[in-house]
Amino acid sequence: MNAPLPDPDAVADLLERGRSLAAPALRAAVGRLASPMDTVAAYHFGWIDEDGRPADGDGGKAVRPALAVVSAEVAGARPEAGVPGAVAVELVHNFSLLHDDLMDGDEQRRHRDTVWKVHGPAQAILVGDALFALAGEILLAEGGPHAAAAAxxxxxxxxxxxxxxxxxxxxxxxxxxxxxxxxxMAGNKTGALIACAASIGAVLGGADEATADALDRYGHHLGLAFQAVDDLLGIWGDSRSTGKQTWSDLRQRKKSLPVVAALAADNPAAQRLTGLLTADAKKSPEEFEDFDEAEFAERAALIEEAGGREWTADEARRQHDTAVAAIEGLTMPDHTREQLLALADFIVVRER
Amino acid sequence: MNAPLPDPDAVADLLERGRSLAAPALRAAVGRLASPMDTVAAYHFGWIDEDGRPADGDGGKAVRPALAVVSAEVAGARPEAGVPGAVAVELVHNFSLLHDDLMDGDEQRRHRDTVWKVHGPAQAILVGDALFALAGEILLAEGGPHAAAAAxxxxxxxxxxxxxxxxxxxxxxxxxxxxxxxxxMAGNKTGALIACAASIGAVLGGADEATADALDRYGHHLGLAFQAVDDLLGIWGDSRSTGKQTWSDLRQRKKSLPVVAALAADNPAAQRLTGLLTADAKKSPEEFEDFDEAEFAERAALIEEAGGREWTADEARRQHDTAVAAIEGLTMPDHTREQLLALADFIVVRER
Incomplete structure (x- = not known):
């Protein structure tokens, strides 16, 4: 990786700026929902707890709003020009979380029970739909003259x-x-929306297509770097910071990048891993539940020994570097470029 | 009701024109979906059967595409100008059917098993989401200079x-x-999208706001008339033509317009009905399943005796007349006005 470690304070400021610019508009948008969807959405975002009492959940790291706001500055616009884009992207992101948690049967997100666990499947579907509809409505109503291209x-x-x-x-x-x-798959599931976040502010700020497309590529590869890091954390992450169980992705038998890369390797560890996972695939979820720590640790060690961990960490850096290269030719103020580079570095090193 | 019975051939032609103009674009849009969502969507629309063999399902009456296409002509545009609107509205309509059938636990639609029954809940959620996303994408890509206002x-x-x-x-x-x-509720659930269908073609065709708003009101009240007729059919409709079980809405204990109007009446039948339905509400779905025809017939007779059937039929006519009044002041070619009036009449009398 070419870039040095980002200044943690500078990144924290950037994330905080995106979050604080977008938050009032996001809350106003959610406040438009008919009851009880407004309450269910507020629970999902962490603004209230299960009993409706105010809570101080932050709704995640807010990388996407930060990108949307910086993106407006690439076009020479004020950061505020990116806000309808930041809100719309956050709404789409959270629509997908609500539906994915239900489809995947995930019971926990951000250290709390997921919406379908607390409010039932119908509310998870309905509120997800409502957030998706709101995204288009807000963007087209408040996005200004370039809203259609952004939408x-x-x-x-x-x-x-x-x-x-x-x-x-x-x-x-x-x-x-x-x-x-x-x-x-990761390019679609994670890359596409981060690509949109990274370009939507510029589009709203009046950037030309070529600039928006370069920012889109930057975001796409950043999204892939993000996913690679996420997949590393899904196996080797500290459950206290990820908010998930230990060995979370192994418990779900997820075909994440480290697993897929390990299985594709040509070495004895890969062969042993293939044998184990082929047998695992035939087990019922209940048999899997009974696995102890040592069994997951064995699989994690084999993935690492086969090279899956190293390949994924390298891939995160490659995607990071491709992202950074995508914006090299763009003209923008120096401090804006520094911000885009800092966000890119943050995404790769966020758990160091 | 002021209007005479519509000429059935003229209405059939109108519906067929909307359907045949929109169908190729709709199929092309659905063809963009990743596998297996394209197959699941094709099943939902009735283009293939459960085993993937071609089928000739017509995907419903297609009132919405017909409205979108006529609506373009109100603005003096060619009917084709309304097609991206017709497709987008159909996609949103079918997104809502996929999700509502799952949320409501409905197992049958258009005489066939619903998507969640055949392909599982996850596919019903996912394909619904995909149709919703496609709606915005198609409209903004193909809607021309007024696409943003339409979107x-x-x-x-x-x-x-x-x-x-x-x-x-x-x-x-x-x-x-x-x-x-x-x-x-009916104004939101049924009226809003029919209002959109009735105005979106005009918006795409360059109509001013006042014209679009008048068409929106026409569609809104038409949607309410449509719902009132649907609610009558939900109790007294012939199951062979509705594609639902006899007494369908009574079986689901739905608080539809005839029921609500009957309960609000001040007469002995309303009191007896209140007593019965209050007791019904405490029964389990299984106890309800065991009801025989006579028990539903008794409830239907009481709803009618209390005045719920007549009130709902009158309400359908009132909404029809309000819809027709909304477009009285609009300037448009005579044959276009005749088409809008014929569609309005069709919606109220469609099951005579």
């Missing part, structure tokens, strides 16, 4: 995101998944 | 439609529902 990019990103979720669900039913199709 | 109206309609479904689900858990709130 078109958002719709394409949403469709890719859904394609990615469909591919991901499809992988569950398959014995083998290749590294290339795994990256394609 | 904004579509997003608002989608949000209202979701609000309506939320209200409808909420009614299930309540003992009493008033006539006014029942109409408000």
């Amino acid at each position: 078109r990019r958002l719709a394409v990103a949403a469709r890719k995101l859904i394609d990615g979720q469909a591919q991901d669900i499809g992988f569950e039913h398959r014995e083998t998944v290749g590294v290339a199709e795994c990256l394609e | 904004r109206r579509l997003a608002v309609a989608a949000r209202k439609l979701i609000d309506g479904q939320a209200q409808d689900i909420g009614f299930e858990h309540r003992e009493t529902v008033g006539v006014a709130e029942c109409l408000e």
